[in-house]
Amino acid sequence: MQIPQIRIESQVGKIGLNINKPIQSIEQPQADLSIEQPPAEMTINRQPGRLTIDQTLARENLDLKSIFKRNEENAQLGYQTLMEYISKTVQEGDELMKIENGGQPLIDQAVRAMDRESVFNTGNTPSQDSVKIEYAPAKVEIEWNRNKPNIQVQINKPIHEYTPGNVEVFMQQYPSLNIDFTI
Structure with a gap:
């Protein structure tokens, strides 16, 4: 099946x-x-440096003076000489006025007049301090x-x-x- x-x-x-x-x-x-x-x-x-040299005193020591300085000195010398002359004249007048006190005022005055020294100046050498030097250094700003x-x-x-x-x-x-x- x-x-x-x-x-x-x-x-x-x-x-x-x-x-x-x-x-x-x-x-x-x-x-x-x-x-x-x-x-x-x-x-x-920049500000530049500045050098100043003043030699006026050195020139004056060598008798190289400016006309203004020479006039000033001559005026002063004239005034001083006048005052010395007046002083000497007054002194001699006083001595002569007191002649009765004795002494020899005329002879003393003559001797003093003869003893005066003549001054002859040949000029001086400038001293070390006679030249003035001033220096201001330069200034630089950056x-x-x-x-x-x-x-x-x-x-x-x-x-x-x-x-x-x-x-x-x-x-x-x-x-x-x-x-x-x-x-």
Whole structure:
């Protein structure tokens, strides 16, 4: 006896996938940088040194006097000589007025007049201190003005490109079911 049989054949369904991966690119451009350095400014204020040499006294010691100095000295010498003459005349007059007191006033006066020394001046050598020297040193003032640098930065945004991926689903193999009945 034959037993009836059921024969079942099944085929599994298969799904196929086509995958396109996403593409992403990120690029960061460099920043634009601008630096400018203005030059420093320098000013110099200079006051020159001053040298003063006064040799008037040395020239006067050598009898090389200016006309104004010579006039002043002559006026002073004339005044002094006049005063000495007046003083001497008064003194001699007083001596003569008191002749009755005794003594020899006329002879004494004559001897004094003969004893006067003549002065002859050939000039002097200037002394060490006769030349006056004054010196004021130079003054230098330096001023700096440093200028700050000008820095400008332009930041660039990143370049971002993105292509999304996709997935295509398809049936690679369809499922099937066959049922057979056999006796």
